[in-house]
Amino acid sequence: MTKQHANWSPYDNNGGTCVAIAGSDYCVIAADTRMSTGYSILTRDYSKIHKLADKAVLSSSGFQADVKALQKVLKSRHLVYQHQHNKQMSCPAMAQLLSNTLYFKRFFPYYAFNVLSGLDEQGKGCVFTYDAVGSYEKVGYSAQGSGSTLIMPFLDNQLKSPSPLLLPAQDAITPLSEPEAVDLVKTVFASATERDIYTGDKLEIMILKADGIRTEVMDLRKD
Amino acid sequence: MFRNQYDTDVTTWSPTGRLFQVEYAMEAVKQGSAAIGLRSRSHVVLACVNKAQSELSSHQKKIFKVDDHIGVAIAGLTADGRVLSRYMRSEAINHSFTYESPLPVGRLVVHLADKAQVCTQRSWKRPYGVGLLVGGLDESGAHLYYNCPSGNYFEYQAFAIGSRSQAAKTYLERRFESFGDASREDLIKDAILAVRETLQGETLKSSLCTVSVLGVGEPFHFLDQETIQKVIDTFEKVPEDEEGEAGEGEGEAEAAPAEHGDGGAGDQDVAPMEM
Numbered sequence: 001m002t003k004q005h006a007n008w009s010p011y012d013n014n015g016g017t018c019v020a021i022a023g024s025d026y027c028v029i030a031a032d033t034r035m036s037t038g039y040s041i042l043t044r045d046y047s048k049i050h051k052l053a054d055k056a057v058l059s060s061s062g063f064q065a066d067v068k069a070l071q072k073v074l075k076s077r078h079l080v081y082q083h084q085h086n087k088q089m090s091c092p093a094m095a096q097l098l099s100n101t102l103y104f105k106r107f108f109p110y111y112a113f114n115v116l117s118g119l120d121e122q123g124k125g126c127v128f129t130y131d132a133v134g135s136y137e138k139v140g141y142s143a144q145g146s147g148s149t150l151i152m153p154f155l156d157n158q159l160k161s162p163s164p165l166l167l168p169a170q171d172a173i174t175p176l177s178e179p180e181a182v183d184l185v186k187t188v189f190a191s192a193t194e195r196d197i198y199t200g201d202k203l204e205i206m207i208l209k210a211d212g213i214r215t216e217v218m219d220l221r222k223d
Numbered sequence: 224m225f226r227n228q229y230d231t232d233v234t235t236w237s238p239t240g241r242l243f244q245v246e247y248a249m250e251a252v253k254q255g256s257a258a259i260g261l262r263s264r265s266h267v268v269l270a271c272v273n274k275a276q277s278e279l280s281s282h283q284k285k286i287f288k289v290d291d292h293i294g295v296a297i298a299g300l301t302a303d304g305r306v307l308s309r310y311m312r313s314e315a316i317n318h319s320f321t322y323e324s325p326l327p328v329g330r331l332v333v334h335l336a337d338k339a340q341v342c343t344q345r346s347w348k349r350p351y352g353v354g355l356l357v358g359g360l361d362e363s364g365a366h367l368y369y370n371c372p373s374g375n376y377f378e379y380q381a382f383a384i385g386s387r388s389q390a391a392k393t394y395l396e397r398r399f400e401s402f403g404d405a406s407r408e409d410l411i412k413d414a415i416l417a418v419r420e421t422l423q424g425e426t427l428k429s430s431l432c433t434v435s436v437l438g439v440g441e442p443f444h445f446l447d448q449e450t451i452q453k454v455i456d457t458f459e460k461v462p463e464d465e466e467g468e469a470g471e472g473e474g475e476a477e478a479a480p481a482e483h484g485d486g487g488a489g490d491q492d493v494a495p496m497e498m
Binding site: 080 | 312
């Protein structure tokens with residue numbers, strides 16, 4: 001007697017890719033705007049980037065319904081934090097909150113592959129990368145989603161992140177300037193779009209600096 | 224009010240049909256320092272008097288932000304007020320989460336009133352000793368409500384609670400007909416003038432009062448000391464020497480750290496929830 005399997009799944013994958021790069025005084029967050037299901041496109045114009053706090057931006061690929069629910073929970077928790085502490089949450093604080101929120105649903109996870117990025121309390125760029133159940137790490141750059149396997153090796157090649165095993169611990173922040181980082185992101189997405197069917201349409205780039213947030217949009221291949 | 228044999232428990236009626244514990248709770252509201260609220264069609268202003276325990280301490284926080292569109296001013300047992308503010312904030316957040324829209328003020332005050340009523344009908348509880356002036360803006364316009372320990376609530380165009388509030392109420396009664404169409408600036412000026420009435424002779428300074436505003440296109444926030452002082456200067460002419468002397472005393476009270484944002488410029492940019 002073989003085990004009966006469900007004929008219905010609570011999850012779906014809406015595809016897409018998210019990338020973030022941390023700089024010395026800036027942070028670049030980028031994601032494509034294609035939302036798909038199976039081999040169909042649901043929309044070409046869906047933003048996967050969401051501002052959680054002044055200095056913390058969340059970008060998530062995976063099941064967008066779970067992503068939306070996760071964003072709502074984090075937004076409410078941030079409001080409670082603001083009421084209690086009279087200030088906005090810092091990026092590292094939000095990183096821990098996100099991890100805890102994800103692990104809270106360890107046995108029915110949010111199908112969300114997150115990259116949290118922003119500026120830390122010293123004003124330096126920071127990027128935190130997660131798995132679906134909240135395991136996270138502070139890194140200099142990260143890619144998540146359907147195009148991540150195409151993008152990460154290239155970022156490793158370009159941004160030469162030192163191994164965390166090497167001592168003394170080295171900063172993971174890229175020495176690239178902001179325009180160089182934005183250019184790198186555009187290149188990387190153009191390439192991923194070529195080979196990943198779930199990535200394309202448009203690229204939304206958010207650049208976070210101490211004085212505010214700037215957004216850029218670039219067209220990608222629509223096939 | 225006289226002590227009698229029916230006032231020990233909140234669950235004991237008097238022969239004349241009164242619950243004395245509830246009435247005593249309303250007395251507690253009258254003991255607190257004054258809080259004033261007024262509204263126009265598009266804005267609500269909440270103001271209060273900053274009464275400190277002593278010259279050494281800071282004053283208590285009496286106005287709380289509940290959400291971008293709702294603020295509350297309290298008078299009475301401030302600890303009870305703080306707890307109720309936390310409840311109101313949580314209600315606003317939960318409503319926002321479920322319905323993706325701001326909590327209508329009328330709903331919030333009903334929740335508050337029902338919560339207060341529970342404490343008037345349980346032998347192991349006591350009524351909340353705080354009166355709340357809830358001001359907010361929703362789809363049906365600007366509102367100002369007063370919630371009392373009895374579990375009743377009323378809507379007002381303008382109201383004042385706490386000690387010496389009668390003076391403020393008299394002033395507001397004279398002026399309230401003009402509030403509906405008043406401009407934001409006039410409304411703020413009227414609020415500060417009402418606060419002045421409760422001070423009864425004491426010179427009005429910006430350090431003595433806290434003023435908050437919310438309205439159409441304007442989320443709840445506190446006015447900084449400079450702005451308040453400018454409004455005061457338009458109607459208060461204080462002789463130089465008196466101001467200098469009083470200024471020093473107030474300087475000490477202001478220097479006390481506390482969580483009270485010192486209303487300095489720039490505080491509002493850094494901390495959106497300041498105060």
